[in-house]
Amino acid sequence: MNNTIQHNPNKVIIAENLTKRFGRFTAVDNISFEVEKGEIFGFLGANGAGKTTAMRMLCGLSIPTGGKGLVAGYDIGSQTELVKKSIGYMSQKFSLYDDLKVWENIELFGGIYGLKDKEIKTKTDDLMKVLNFEEERDKLVGSLPLGFKQKLAFSVSIFHNPKLVFLDEPTGGVDPITRRQFWELIYDATSRGITVFVTTHYMDEAEYCNRVSIMVDGKIEALDSPKNLKSQFNAKSMDEVFQQLARKSTRKAD
Amino acid sequence: MKQLLSFIRKEFYHILRDRTTMMILLLMPIIQIILFGFALSTEVKDTQVAVLAPANDDASQRIIDKINASEYFNVVAKIHKTDEIRTIFRDAKAKLVIVFEDNFAEKLRHNGKAHILLIADATDPNAATSFTFYASNIIASYQQELMGENKNPYQITPEVKMLYNPQMLSAFSFVPGVLGMIMILICAMMTSIAIVREKEMGTMEILLVSPMKPIYTILSKITPYFVLSCVNFATIMLLSVFVLKVPIAGSFLSLVVVSLLYIFVSLALGLLVSTLTDSQQAAMLISGMGLMIPVMLLSGMIFPTENMPVALQYLSNIIPAKWYISAVRAIMIKGLGITSVLKEVGVLSFMGLVLVTISLKKFKVRLE
CATH class of the missing domain: 3.40.1710.10 (abc type-2 transporter like domain)
Structure with missing residues (x-):
């Protein structure tokens, strides 16, 4: 078997037979897929399907039991530090510090990713303008409404211009208008060449993705554009596609 | 009525499913009764x-x-x-x-x-x-x-x-005790809570995904509490010398060296607690009940360890504060040099190394 994957600059993620076992339980079972540069890739699956485990492997947080993966051209098994430098990450839990001010949060994460003070300052100014946040700059993040926080968290996750950003259910609990605005930020990021890897439970959001994969019981059961998936499953919406696939699951959701 | 009952049941589920907290809740009263029952005696045997x-x-x-x-x-x-x-x-x-x-x-x-x-x-x-x-x-x-x-x-x-203590001032004995106590409080309890808070808030995940090395995360958490402990140490020293009139009879340098060692042990202990638990309350209970009370009762801070049952005397040996307090008493009050507390220094160094090794290992496992 060929052990190395050829790096292709147009593929931001290459996963080959990626597997993660915990004892006798196979959380992620031999998945293979590729993500193109600049695309919005939806990563769907019911709770317990193995999404989070797969994403953790791609982020360099968890070492695969089997298979290979390249993220931004780096091996997720042996080059985790380089992988971490090239990615951004926003979790389903709110990922900024409530007891820090807006600019302090930005400064902190800019610092963690090794940006220079001057760069952080000018980028913060720009960001505040784009988000229309100039008044909130000195406010504690904890005092902001959830929608604001989510937009800020996303902006912070791509503050260091990563090649790829992982969004783990970024819009949970956010109202539809804010969700809409949030997706505008995502499109804006892709226009700057940042690839987006997003998990979501909202099927209308799945429609916004360029391509969608659906995981069932640790395996990828479907992978295509929303349009193709709908015609393939003879469904009117992504929700229907998801329902048809998720019904096959034998694994209990946790 | 039904609402109330189902609410009570729900609260039971919370407690029963959180094993650590349950263990603490069950064991704590037992441990406390034993400690208070035996340690409170001021009889000195043998x-x-x-x-x-x-x-x-x-x-x-x-x-x-x-x-x-x-x-x-x-x-x-x-x-x-x-x-x-x-x-x-x-x-x-x-x-x-x-x-x-x-x-x-x-x-x-x-x-x-x-x-x-x-x-x-x-x-x-x-x-x-x-x-x-x-x-x-x-x-x-x-x-x-x-x-x-x-x-x-x-x-x-x-x-x-x-x-050594002609006026029988209790300050002579409680100053080392308070030192031992405060360090545990600041270093162990606060450090563990601060780290666990990150886990609870979900920000730990962000830190782990970032290129920041785990050891840096730990160090950055530890540093403020280390500084705080040093400030505390200085304050306690100043107060004891100028307000309580407890002189530092021995070498101040030896005292600082022993105290730094003890701070190191306490921080390692806090780190270990933070790797053992995922919630702030559990961290607080473990460090509060599991560290502070043994420090108060078993370290010789209030009650002499000599008059305790043999089992408790053995138990008191694994409490870092006991060794620290004994070393501080020797240096600060008896005026002895560092060479006469080599045993204490040795024990504390050993404890520190063991704790740091275990907690760093555990912290790494957490990243998986």
Whole structure:
């Protein structure tokens, strides 16, 4: 078997037979897929399907039991530090510090990713303008409404211009208008060449993705554009596609 | 009514499913009862005694035998020169030295009066008061016997001399204790809570995904508490010297070295607690109940460890504060140098290394 994957600059993620076992339980079972540069890739699956485990492997947080993966051209098994430098990450839990001010949060994460003070300052100014946040700059993040926080968290996750950003259910609990605005930020990021890897439970959001994969019981059961998936499953919406696939699951959701 | 019942049931589920908290809730009262029940006694058993009896006559011998026969004392050494008293205390061979005056029996027989000097190591004033009192009582009972035999008035006057802490200031004993306590509080409890808070808030995940090395995460968490502990140390020192008038009898440098070592051990302990738990409450309970109460009760800070049941005495050996407090007492109050607390320093270093190794290993596992 060929052990190395050829790096292709147009593929931001290459996963080959990626597997993660915990004892006798196979959380992620031999998945293979590729993500193109600049695309919005939806990563769907019911709770317990193995999404989070797969994403953790791609982020360099968890070492695969089997298979290979390249993220931004780096091996997720042996080059985790380089992988971490090239990615951004926003979790389903709110990922900024409530007891820090807006600019302090930005400064902190800019610092963690090794940006220079001057760069952080000018980028913060720009960001505040784009988000229309100039008044909130000195406010504690904890005092902001959830929608604001989510937009800020996303902006912070791509503050260091990563090649790829992982969004783990970024819009949970956010109202539809804010969700809409949030997706505008995502499109804006892709226009700057940042690839987006997003998990979501909202099927209308799945429609916004360029391509969608659906995981069932640790395996990828479907992978295509929303349009193709709908015609393939003879469904009117992504929700229907998801329902048809998720019904096959034998694994209990946790 | 139904709502109330289902709510109560829900609360039970919370407790039953959180094993750590449940264990703490179940075990804590038991541990506390045991600790309070046994540790609160101020009786001092098997206090080590050295005897200086220049005449070596029958009267002094009978008193020595009586003292040795008592459950409170063990006569461990007989010395022959007054110079040796200091060595005995410095090497912690005995807590009490009984000095009979020259020609003790003769004076007693001829004059009906004789003197005994009880010199006590009063670094722990509670214990010193107790055991000198017991010793005086034993001497008084011998005097009674003597009077019963001869129908003559005899008088043996025990004189008590408290070494190291002549005014019996409790500040002498509680300053090292408070030091030991505060460091545990700041370093162990606050560090563990601060790290666990990150996990609880979900920000730990962000830090782990970032290129920041885990060791940096740990160090950045530890640093503020380290600084805080140093400030605390300085404040306590200043207060004790200038307000409580407890002088630093020994070398300040040795004191600082020992304290830094203890801070290191406490931080490692906090780190370990943070790897064991995922919620702030659990971290608080573990460090609050699991560290602070043992420090208060078993470290010798309030109650002398010598009078505890053997099992608790063994238990007290694994409490870092015990070694720290003992070292601080030796340096700060007895005025000894670092060479006389090598055992304490050794034990603390060993504990620190073990704790750091375990918690770093555990912290890595967490990243998986």
